[in-house]
Amino acid sequence: MRQRIAVIDFETNGVTPGRDCRATEIGVAMVEDGRVVDRFQSLMNAGVWVPPMIEQLTGISNAMLRAAPPAHEVMREAARFVGDTPLAAHNASFDRKFWDHELSLLGLARRQDFACTLLLSRRLLPQAPDHKLGTLTRWAKLPDAGRAHRALADAEMAANLLLLLGDTLQRQFHLADIDHALLCKLQKVTAAKVKPYLLDLQSRQIGSIA
Template sequence: MRQRVAVIDFETNGAAPGRECRATEIGVAMVEGGRVVDRFQSLMNAGVWVPPMIERLTGISNAMLKDAPPAEQAMREAARFVGDTPLAAHNASFDRKFWDYELGLLGLARSQEFACTLMLSRRLLPQAPDHKLGTLARWASLPDTGRAHRALADAEMAANLLTLLGDTLQQQYRLADIDHALMGRAAPQGARSRRRR
């Protein structure tokens, strides 16, 4: 897939966005022509508390967030970085909720669609042991991108997976090229999906 796609990942302090549940970190891996060509990452201080279980999982502490950029600033910069580039994420229904919520707090709205590498992997890689992002990356021998459950590392991992899925879709259906819209149609997102990884 030659088209430029912004693959995003949020770390959060909970499962559903709201006043007490916000994004704590955002990572964006810009993939084009089968490789990551640009990156954006920022912690996000939204004034929320990170439970110990989430801190152990992500390594993001309340102390780290105290000195992080305000969530509004980080999200505005991320939105500017992405622009109108098509979006993708692993379990996009999760990240889409937070992307839309954080944009909404800025008075902005998303104009582009999401492709979901989780849904695509279920359709195109049924032989995988499971469809968690880390499992798929190890199973497919994708490059090591760093600590799991950190936003940029996971965004890059999902970007590498998106490239693999694009290649798989192209080969299986003998297509000359594919684009983001086709990947979205190949695996429509369900109404609800649980947190991945």
């Protein structure tokens, strides 16, 4: 996969963004030419409280957030880092809503789509024991990126998974190029129709070359 894609992950203090539920950390792993080429990571102080259960899960304490830079500064820097680069995340519906919410507080709006490595892995790796990020990382023997449930480690694990999914597509279906637009289309195809969809795409690509 040659295209530049920004793979993001948020740690948060809850599941639905709002006044009392905000991002507490962001990680971005930038992939290009089949590898991670750049990274961005920061804690984010949005003035919210982290419950003990989430603090235990992530290791992000309220004291750490009090010492962190303001959320609006971090998010503005993250938005500059990403720019218009296509986006991806594992379980992207979660990260997308926090990305959109944090952008909206800056008066900004997302212009690019999200590819979802969770949806894609369900379609392309049905033989996996399950499709949690940690399980897939261990099952596929992908690099250990560090502690799970920290934003940059999870973003790097999702980035490595994204590259594996691209390699799987190229190896199994011999597609000329795997790009973000194809991934976004593929994740909307039902699992039963994935193989016919890709075989048809393969035949059209061969026909265009012939």
